[in-house]
Amino acid sequence: MMYPTIPSAQTILLYCLRFNTTDVVISPGSRNVPLAIGFASNKKFNCYSIVDERSAGFFALGIAQQTKTPVILLCTSGTALLNYSPAIAEAYYSNIPLIVLSTDRPTYKINIGDGQTIDQNKVFGNNILSSNSLLQDVTHQTQAILKSNIQKLIKTPLSTASIKKQQSKIQDFNEELIYSSFFNAIQSKKPIHINIPFEEPLYDFISSATIKLSKKPQRLDVFEQKVSLDEFIPLFEKKSKILMLIGCSTPNYLSIKTRKKLAEKTSVVVLTESTSNLSHKSFFANIDKIIAPIENLKNKKAVFSNLKPQILITLGGMIISKKIKQFLRDYPATHHLHIGLNTPNDTFYCGVEHIKVDPNLFFEKTLLQTTVDLNYQNSWLELYNKHQLCHKNFIKQAPFSDLIVFSVLSSKIPAYYQVHVANSSPIRYLQLFKMPEVNSVYCNRGTSGIDGSTSTAVGASVVNKTPTLLVTGDLSFFYDANGLWNSYINSDFRIIIINNHGGGIFKILPGHKENKFFSSFIETPHKLSAKQLAKMYGFKYQNKKSKLGLKIALNGFFKKSSAPKILEITTSSKLSSDTLKNYFQFLSRA
Numbered sequence: 001m002m003y004p005t006i007p008s009a010q011t012i013l014l015y016c017l018r019f020n021t022t023d024v025v026i027s028p029g030s031r032n033v034p035l036a037i038g039f040a041s042n043k044k045f046n047c048y049s050i051v052d053e054r055s056a057g058f059f060a061l062g063i064a065q066q067t068k069t070p071v072i073l074l075c076t077s078g079t080a081l082l083n084y085s086p087a088i089a090e091a092y093y094s095n096i097p098l099i100v101l102s103t104d105r106p107t108y109k110i111n112i113g114d115g116q117t118i119d120q121n122k123v124f125g126n127n128i129l130s131s132n133s134l135l136q137d138v139t140h141q142t143q144a145i146l147k148s149n150i151q152k153l154i155k156t157p158l159s160t161a162s163i164k165k166q167q168s169k170i171q172d173f174n175e176e177l178i179y180s181s182f183f184n185a186i187q188s189k190k191p192i193h194i195n196i197p198f199e200e201p202l203y204d205f206i207s208s209a210t211i212k213l214s215k216k217p218q219r220l221d222v223f224e225q226k227v228s229l230d231e232f233i234p235l236f237e238k239k240s241k242i243l244m245l246i247g248c249s250t251p252n253y254l255s256i257k258t259r260k261k262l263a264e265k266t267s268v269v270v271l272t273e274s275t276s277n278l279s280h281k282s283f284f285a286n287i288d289k290i291i292a293p294i295e296n297l298k299n300k301k302a303v304f305s306n307l308k309p310q311i312l313i314t315l316g317g318m319i320i321s322k323k324i325k326q327f328l329r330d331y332p333a334t335h336h337l338h339i340g341l342n343t344p345n346d347t348f349y350c351g352v353e354h355i356k357v358d359p360n361l362f363f364e365k366t367l368l369q370t371t372v373d374l375n376y377q378n379s380w381l382e383l384y385n386k387h388q389l390c391h392k393n394f395i396k397q398a399p400f401s402d403l404i405v406f407s408v409l410s411s412k413i414p415a416y417y418q419v420h421v422a423n424s425s426p427i428r429y430l431q432l433f434k435m436p437e438v439n440s441v442y443c444n445r446g447t448s449g450i451d452g453s454t455s456t457a458v459g460a461s462v463v464n465k466t467p468t469l470l471v472t473g474d475l476s477f478f479y480d481a482n483g484l485w486n487s488y489i490n491s492d493f494r495i496i497i498i499n500n501h502g503g504g505i506f507k508i509l510p511g512h513k514e515n516k517f518f519s520s521f522i523e524t525p526h527k528l529s530a531k532q533l534a535k536m537y538g539f540k541y542q543n544k545k546s547k548l549g550l551k552i553a554l555n556g557f558f559k560k561s562s563a564p565k566i567l568e569i570t571t572s573s574k575l576s577s578d579t580l581k582n583y584f585q586f587l588s589r590a
């Protein structure tokens with residue numbers, strides 16, 4: 001292993017090893033050489049090289065989403081760092097730990113006309129857990145510091161002993177900062193940033209570490225809050241309509257035993273989304289299919305009032321369905337409890353109480369102890385069954401459109417694939433179909449951006465044993481085309497692009513109205529195809545334009561191959577939006 005001679009660089013490397021933070025995504029530069037070579041020369045680190053920092057950020061996010069441990073992002077000085085912003089914001093709102101290490105020029109070289117410098121402090125604003133700079137080592141290149149020393153990095157009187165003393169204080173400060181930042185990232189599952197100033201030369205290394213770290217990681221107890229759970233029993237005993245809504249989660253967040261017991265309680269209705277990754281045959285998986293048709297009914301008030309919960313329990317991260325948000329804002333529960341570590345959101349404006357305990361423990365000690373069991377499930381089940389029949393009838397006769405693409409896809413994705421879905425209409429269409437239980441589904445819903453879906457999926461694929469499929473719209477795909485500029489893509493990686501030649505989502509969002517500006521500035525139609533990109537990046541490529549063509553293509557699409565594959569499906573944006581509107585009208589006639 002090569003250890004940089006610069007003390008702060010060496011200290012960072014040693015803490016990464018101490019915290020077992022070993023996945024490192026490095027973008028090229030010069031200022032980051034001490035760390036880049038330090039990481040790359042040690043076999044304990046898994047280093048990935050990605051040129052585009054925006055893509056690197058999402059790639060790291062994809063890895064951390066799967067491993068649930070922080071991934072290091074390392075870049076040079078200047079605008080390189082700013083390109084991490086979208087991924088950092090996504091990680092912050094999705095509870096994914098990332099550790100950004102930006103390297104920088106010394107403070108006396110900033111804003112004096114030196115190249116590739118910006119103010120790197122706090123560049124992510126409030127979209128990050130913490131952002132701090134290490135102090136510059138004064139024992140490294142002391143003479144270079146003294147040439148400027150406007151900021152008094154070195155204090156007088158000058159003597160070897162005094163510089164050593166100053167360096168010792170700097171080392172203590174830096175260790176404290178590194179330690180607490182890493183600790184917080186791991187515990188809070190959020191991104192953090194450490195900016196590190198280095199003076200040149202940057203290429204000096206030694207073969208063994210000279211620094212002895214002062215701090216040892218403590219055991220991390222993720223569920224810190226000690227709550228008395230007994231007090232919730234009387235609440236659940238009194239209220240008979242309990243609605244549970246599960247946002248983005250990882251598989252097994254709720255154990256099979258807890259799911260089974262919750263499903264048996266008829267006073268509890270569990271609504272899941274594609275990204276909940278927690279299923280049970282008695283949970284309701286397609287929220288919009290139940291809610292949307294009611295919106296068109298004359299007696300919608302009566303129907304919604306009957307479905308209104310008394311207690312709302314949320315778990316996991318963001319909720320995708322706009323329709324359930326609207327329903328729960330219009331018909332709010334008296335109590336909203338959010339269970340688990342994810343940030344609690346007052347999405348339904350009725351106040352939210354955060355209970356920071358393991359949800360399995362919470363249910364076992366509270367709700368599952370109660371005896372009240374009135375049949376709230378039935379009201380939902382009746383509606384679900386009615387709409388399900390209509391759904392099947394509509395799909396049978398609907399024209400080839402985005403809806404039909406998802407109906408075919410949902411039944412053809414092999415069970416052994418993990419599925420990444422891009423924003424925005426792909427994830428919304430998928431919500432209307434039941435996926436096989438075994439497929440885990442991910443989508444960047446922290447900030448719902450279209451800027452990193454491909455890179456995230458590629459990142460997740462490199463650490464996940466199961467093969468990965470990305471389902472994306474055309475704008476999302478072309479936006480993150482650099483996601484394919486990546487030498488870690490496995491041959492079993494698959495991409496399905498639904499190319500409706502623009503932002504089809506805007507035609508199906510509530511309130512949409514056509515006018516002369518809509519097309520050019522909102523839908524942004526184009527004539528691009530992925531064919532040339534596929535060729536450039538070594539993907540096999542097919543294009544399909546019909547239901548039959550799609551079905552035939554899917555029969556061979558997931559089979560083993562020597563190269564990854566892209567399947568581009570061309571649909572009509574107008575026909576797709578009309579079909580979806582007709583679909584919801586049709587369901588409401590049930």
Ligand SMILES: Cc1ncc(C[n+]2csc(CCOP(=O)(O)OP(=O)(O)O)c2C)c(N)n1
Binds near residue numbers: 502
């Ligand atoms: C970085 C970013 N810019 C803009 C948006 C707003 N936006 C949301 S969906 C969307 C269009 C997505 O189009 P496409 O990927 O083709 O999927 P479609 O909805 O057409 O199926 C845009 C521009 C966003 N979410 N993120």
